[in-house]
Amino acid sequence: MNSKPNILVSNDDGIEAPGLQRLVEELKTFANVYVSAPYTQQSAVGHSITIFTPLRTYEHKKNGSLYGIAVEGTPADAVKIGVLHFFRDVKFDLVVSGINHGANTAINIIYSGTVSAATEGTILGIPSIAVSLTTFDNVDFIEPAKMAADIIKQMWEDDKINLHEGTLLNMNIPNLPAAEIKGVKITKQGRSYWKDGFEVRKDPHGKEYYWLTGNMVYRDDSTEYDVAAVQNKYISVTPLHFDLTDYRTYEEIKNWKLNI
Amino acid sequence: MNSKPNILVSNDDGIEAPGLQRLVEELKTFANVYVSAPYTQQSAVGHSITIFTPLRTYEHKKNGSLYGIAVEGTPADAVKIGVLHFFRDVKFDLVVSGINHGANTAINIIYSGTVSAATEGTILGIPSIAVSLTTFDNVDFIEPAKMAADIIKQMWEDDKINLHEGTLLNMNIPNLPAAEIKGVKITKQGRSYWKDGFEVRKDPHGKEYYWLTGNMVYRDDSTEYDVAAVQNKYISVTPLHFDLTDYRTYEEIKNWKLNI
Numbered sequence: 426m427n428s429k430p431n432i433l434v435s436n437d438d439g440i441e442a443p444g445l446q447r448l449v450e451e452l453k454t455f456a457n458v459y460v461s462a463p464y465t466q467q468s469a470v471g472h473s474i475t476i477f478t479p480l481r482t483y484e485h486k487k488n489g490s491l492y493g494i495a496v497e498g499t500p501a502d503a504v505k506i507g508v509l510h511f512f513r514d515v516k517f518d519l520v521v522s523g524i525n526h527g528a529n530t531a532i533n534i535i536y537s538g539t540v541s542a543a544t545e546g547t548i549l550g551i552p553s554i555a556v557s558l559t560t561f562d563n564v565d566f567i568e569p570a571k572m573a574a575d576i577i578k579q580m581w582e583d584d585k586i587n588l589h590e591g592t593l594l595n596m597n598i599p600n601l602p603a604a605e606i607k608g609v610k611i612t613k614q615g616r617s618y619w620k621d622g623f624e625v626r627k628d629p630h631g632k633e634y635y636w637l638t639g640n641m642v643y644r645d646d647s648t649e650y651d652v653a654a655v656q657n658k659y660i661s662v663t664p665l666h667f668d669l670t671d672y673r674t675y676e677e678i679k680n681w682k683l684n685i
Numbered sequence: 686m687n688s689k690p691n692i693l694v695s696n697d698d699g700i701e702a703p704g705l706q707r708l709v710e711e712l713k714t715f716a717n718v719y720v721s722a723p724y725t726q727q728s729a730v731g732h733s734i735t736i737f738t739p740l741r742t743y744e745h746k747k748n749g750s751l752y753g754i755a756v757e758g759t760p761a762d763a764v765k766i767g768v769l770h771f772f773r774d775v776k777f778d779l780v781v782s783g784i785n786h787g788a789n790t791a792i793n794i795i796y797s798g799t800v801s802a803a804t805e806g807t808i809l810g811i812p813s814i815a816v817s818l819t820t821f822d823n824v825d826f827i828e829p830a831k832m833a834a835d836i837i838k839q840m841w842e843d844d845k846i847n848l849h850e851g852t853l854l855n856m857n858i859p860n861l862p863a864a865e866i867k868g869v870k871i872t873k874q875g876r877s878y879w880k881d882g883f884e885v886r887k888d889p890h891g892k893e894y895y896w897l898t899g900n901m902v903y904r905d906d907s908t909e910y911d912v913a914a915v916q917n918k919y920i921s922v923t924p925l926h927f928d929l930t931d932y933r934t935y936e937e938i939k940n941w942k943l944n945i
Binding site: 479482572589606608685 | 881
């Protein structure tokens with residue numbers, strides 16, 4: 426493929442997030458880039474859509490010209506309204522969501538707004554990739570954006586973008602200088618999970634409120650899994666889909682007799 | 686299993702929803718029932734959790750005694766705080782989410798707060814079932830609650846509750862008198878999807894806003910799939926999991942060479 430791809434970029438950290446803006450700059454070196462992203466931070470919204478209230482949107486400008494559409498809604502909303510309404514005359518080759526500030530590996534994937542934006546792209550029939558940087562530290566996103574864009578460009582040029590219907594890719598980049606990264610590993614979703622708890626506090630009026638707290642419990646050693654791959658200095662790329670059927674259990678229970 | 690099971694009930698329509706309250710009544714005929722549910726309607730929140738603001742909760746009373754905990758948060762929040770904090774001394778045998786007012790089949794599963802409450806139960810290591818009634822009509826939920834509770838009771842008594850780690854069940858009940866229902870079918874998640882669009886309106890100040898609209902596009906004829914099963918008058922029960930890895934694609938692409 427030699428023509429310039431049309432890429433819609435979204436995220437869950439909001440249109441002003443440096444992770445998105447650095448990625449947009451790098452993608453523009455080889456692609457036509459359109460932006461439709463939430464107006465504000467939307468982390469841990471999962472795959473939400475807004476159905477009981479209408480969506481408001483704003484033209485987000487930079488240096489006097491249109492940078493993208495800011496959507497008062499979720500990442501999935503932003504992708505839907507970008508593809509179906511604002512940029513409806515564009516034939517998108519790819520939706521890219523990110524770069525998220527923080528890992529989206531293992532169980533975190535199901536809470537992830539970043540992944541949900543890519544999922545929505547896939548639902549709309551467009552190949553989609555979620556990109557996350559595995560740190561909450563303050564970083565400039567310059568190197569990760571270059572690496573992510575370079576990998577996406579290779580996939581475009583090698584015709585690796587068009588996977589099966591309903592498949593998206595979930596990329597996690599370790600927070601390391603490019604020179605220290607060992608390579609790209611195709612992985613499976615890890616089985617690490619959060620050991621959660623609630624911290625109880627009292628407000629000045631004596632009423633209790635609760636903060637969710639938790640520690641990650643690590644369960645995977647092999648770099649076949651996303652968490653272990655990034656811990657071992659690889660960029661992890663996991664193929665995901667949204668067919669949640671547990672086929673192994675389906676085969677085991679499909680002949681259950683239940684009476685009504 | 687003969688002792689009374691301990692069941693946590695949640696939903697996404699809120700603690701006052703008749704779907705939840707009818708189900709609680711029926712489950713109480715054979716189980717110890719605890720309720721932790723959102724304070725307000727939370728449909729289409731997907732698998733959200735609240736991490737950047739604290740949670741507030743209220744004791745919801747009925748006839749002067751505690752009915753359950755109302756959580757100003759999402760369905761997943763309600764299950765987490767119910768299991769880990771308010772009812773932490775209870776060893777739960779089951780989390781039941783519902784009865785939702787509206788189907789949670791095919792693509793809707795990934796937007797579903799009802800399913801996400803059951804998913805959260807499973808994440809916490811508790812067997813979990815989501816229950817939905819496939820209508821938006823005003824109904825009293827009496828017959829569906831009896832059927833759901835009766836099926837859950839059979840599963841409990843036949844030791845069908847403990848599936849694989851990470852597996853939950855998603856039950857959808859057609860809106861029909863019990864006498865017209867043909868039976869219970871174990872199914873797969875269907876492939877029907879929404880053909881979405883946005884309806885543009887103008888507010889009294891001339892500013893545009895957007896309503897999400899859509900029609901379901903049906904793709905499955907076989908009652909092996911959830912949508913077709915309920916259309917053909919079966920109660921559909923689908924085993925789901927939250928390992929989103931697309932293993933078929935993983936095998937195909939695991940040896941990709943991508944340079945950094």
